[in-house]
Amino acid sequence: MSDPRLVKLLGRPGPWTSAYVDGPSVLPQVEEEALRRSVRERLEGAGAPADDAAAVESTLAARNGLPSPSARVVLVSAGRVELDQGFVGARIGPERLDHAAVPRLLPLLHHLGAATRYLVVETSRDGADIHLETSGRGRSDADAEIEGDTDGITKVQAGGWSHAAYQRYAENTWKKNQDEVAAAVSDLIRQEHPAFVALSGDVRARQLLADALTDTERELIVDVDAHTRADGADSTELDAAIARAIAERxxxxxxxxxxxxxxxxxxxxxxxxxxxxxxxxxxxxxxxxxxxxxxxxxxxxxxxxxxxxxxxxxxxxxxxxxxxxxxxxxxxxxxxxxxxxxxxxxxxxxxxxxxxxxxxxxxxxxxxxxxxxxxxxxxxx
Incomplete structure (x- = not known):
């Protein structure tokens, strides 16, 4: 289904000035200003009115909060910015600077078509952090934190009957916590229809969570053997697994x-x-x-x-x-x-x-x- 805002935009008269460029970078301010000035000058060289080119330059000067690298699409008509959208990740192909009767859509559609919605679940024995993500946005669509029971969460190394009782109590506490996480994950799967669920965290917690899901829900899991919920954890393995899952999809x-x-x-x-x-x-x-x-x-x-x-x-x-x-x-x-x-x-x-x-x-x-x-x-x- 087409994006309604694009349909509305295409119904407006032109001509249009289109820019597909890199988003904000970590370059010194003077170098970023030079790049924006170059974009304006090249747009004017392509036939764009001065007002349109200046509007693009001004828009690019306003940082959109995305990390570097990122890509940015700006569409302007009659000196007014009609669309300004950024995407996390490098440009797909060369810069596109154009002035024509119709806006240049393909760079924008390229990124929008590649967008994938997925869940990230970072779990541990005492709960989980859940994020609903859309690739390219650089922010979560929704976040949830499940704080489970922490009483007796660690198995106590005692002896005899008390040791076995503590073990069972701790295991039951972990299972109860992951049942709660599974209920939240199931709700999001049903409501948001993610392409996959990237699951990382404590190995036992991941096992218990997977056991609490249905067979259909388990088929969505991309298991990541990394405890990313721990303080200071490295997300490299999780990020790589998500990238592979998106490419496979x-x-x-x-x-x-x-x-x-x-x-x-x-x-x-x-x-x-x-x-x-x-x-x-x-x-x-x-x-x-x-x-x-x-x-x-x-x-x-x-x-x-x-x-x-x-x-x-x-x-x-x-x-x-x-x-x-x-x-x-x-x-x-x-x-x-x-x-x-x-x-x-x-x-x-x-x-x-x-x-x-x-x-x-x-x-x-x-x-x-x-x-x-x-x-x-x-x-x-």
Whole structure:
């Protein structure tokens, strides 16, 4: 489903000034000022009005509280900032500075499409800290702390009958505490539908918590063998496990989309600019998948001011006005947003830092359709 604020934004007249740049850094103030000044000058060189370029520069000067590195998208029209959004993590690709009849959406959609909602549970025998997170935001969506019973929390090394009794008492206390944590986790899973649950903390507490969850809930657990709830604990292992889980989820989603688009001789999907454009014109696209390399592709389409929103030629506009000739990926993504479709961008698999980029052609856009059209099934030959 499209972001309602983007749909509203795209309904406003242009032209638009767009900036996709690095967020606040740890550079000395004089160097940051020079970078912002460079952004303003390059925007003016791209045709942006002075008021727009100045608005971008002023917006970038206002720190948004995100840690470095981060990325920032700013969209301005008629000297007014219509969107300013930051994302934790480095930019995905080069800076984009542009002035055109329609806003440059792909950097923003790239980050939004990669966002993953998940739970982080850092547990110990006396309770847990629970965080609902969305990747790229740099802050928790919600936090909860479960403070369990601490009476007799440590197993006492006594002898004979009293030793066994204390052991049982301590174990029962741990179990009671983790039952309480499990109830809170179950509620969040049911309400928020996280992609996974990153579970770290004391090893026995993790075991008891997992035992208290249902089989379906346990399938969401990404177990992290690190006691991150301890004072001064290092979160490196937890952060790495979360990154791996997000990457695995992304691969799974992309693979599923390709499978759905190809099923039944391709009747439920569209592939290639012409097919995908036609499907968007009919508002049949549920999810649009673009190759990350298509962001720099030289092919173009027409962006329209009303439905069908995108066309290869004016003869396909159905009476809508032509706003501009724009890169094909931007035109397809804009039409997808305006017809309530999801947009995802498929990046190359990560390689070693010093490995050369794979030499391959740009993959065609792929769409999963809302309803199949048997007459439009792709030829398997």
């Amino acid at each position: 992304d691969r799974s989603i992309i693979g599923e989309l390709h499978d759905r688009a190809a099923a039944d001789s391709g009747s439920g999907g569209a592939e290639g600019i012409a097919e995908v454009t036609a499907a968007l014109q009919q508002a049949r696209v549920e999810t649009l998948l673009l190759d990350g390399r298509m962001l720099d592709d030289e092919r173009t389409l027409l962006a329209l001011d009303a439905a069908p929103w995108v066309a290869a030629a004016e003869s396909e506009s159905l009476g809508a006005g032509v706003l501009a000739t724009v890169p094909a990926a931007e035109a397809l993504a804009r039409a997808a947003v305006l017809t309530d479709a999801q947009v995802l961008i498929e990046d190359d698999e990560p390689t070693a830092d010093d490995a050369p980029r794979e030499d391959r052609p740009v993959r065609d856009p792929v769409a999963v359709l809302r309803w199949a059209d048997d007459t439009g099934a792709r030829d398997e030959s």
